[in-house]
Amino acid sequence: MINGKTKLSCLIGRDVRESKSPQIHNYIYNKLGINCKYLNFSLNENQLSDFISTVKTLKIPGFNVTIPYKEKIIDFLDEVDDTAKKIGAVNTVKYIDGKLIGYNTDGAGYIMSLKNNNVDISGKKILVIGAGGAARGILFFLSKENPESIHIMNRTKKNAEAVIGELKNYYEMIDYDHYNEDEDYDIIINTTSVGMKSKDSPYKFTGKESAVVSDIVYNPRLTTLLKEAKENGLKTVEGIEMLIYQALLADQIWFDLEIDADIMGEIIKIIS
Numbered sequence: 001m002i003n004g005k006t007k008l009s010c011l012i013g014r015d016v017r018e019s020k021s022p023q024i025h026n027y028i029y030n031k032l033g034i035n036c037k038y039l040n041f042s043l044n045e046n047q048l049s050d051f052i053s054t055v056k057t058l059k060i061p062g063f064n065v066t067i068p069y070k071e072k073i074i075d076f077l078d079e080v081d082d083t084a085k086k087i088g089a090v091n092t093v094k095y096i097d098g099k100l101i102g103y104n105t106d107g108a109g110y111i112m113s114l115k116n117n118n119v120d121i122s123g124k125k126i127l128v129i130g131a132g133g134a135a136r137g138i139l140f141f142l143s144k145e146n147p148e149s150i151h152i153m154n155r156t157k158k159n160a161e162a163v164i165g166e167l168k169n170y171y172e173m174i175d176y177d178h179y180n181e182d183e184d185y186d187i188i189i190n191t192t193s194v195g196m197k198s199k200d201s202p203y204k205f206t207g208k209e210s211a212v213v214s215d216i217v218y219n220p221r222l223t224t225l226l227k228e229a230k231e232n233g234l235k236t237v238e239g240i241e242m243l244i245y246q247a248l249l250a251d252q253i254w255f256d257l258e259i260d261a262d263i264m265g266e267i268i269k270i271i272s
Ligand code: ATR
Pocket: 067, 129, 130, 131, 132, 133, 134, 135, 154, 155, 156, 159, 160, 191, 192, 193, 194
């Protein structure tokens, strides 16, 4: 119910009309009795400054940021937490005591989705497809889990090399040149948008793989990559889980809560 104390939280991005974030957050608010409503706002870059003023005027407790503003938004913030600073991208902003503080919950949300599926990262050989903003957050958190190695496969070599250059400060066993189709990876992760609303796949299975395959694309839920992985008898992790975990983590930051991750299963049911 909306009343005089109802708060607003939201997502901003260039075109966020299709985002499932409102369903996820509003479900959490209903379930936990948080008096807040979550909406999506599609903005042009030249509207960011006005949006920030509005957040301060209306004392909006928090908002999420998506493509293509996860880096740009940093210019408008008073503080950025260490992790988001290292990743170089912010997807969650909290407004408190007159200050805007930036966080990144994408990478941590992704790791939670693997752990929820009992996927161990430590000692594993990982192939990450893509080297954009989403990849950076995921790579940063993966590297902290002590994998044996991470190889990056990307359309544009120099973009992969730029990401590797940043990551090398924290993790040594990351490479582009050693990517090898015949390598037996334990975990294959798609961080690109390939497969979103299309039948394209960023990886061709040889039939020899024994990997866990995961995709951050969640529309469709079963991407061609995941479908082919299943056909090859491989375990899969869907992108919708990362989306839900990063949302749970954002609400924890905004409302100083510990949210029981068990409600994730219920959310998956209502948004599929
Ligand atoms: P995000 O911030 O969401 O990760 P991004 O920075 O645009 O988005 O990065 C997108 C990633 O997907 C990049 O790795 C990009 O490859 P390039 O570095 O070659 O640009 C990859 N990508 C996007 N569209 C692709 C396509 N059609 N085929 C292959 N890779 C693609």
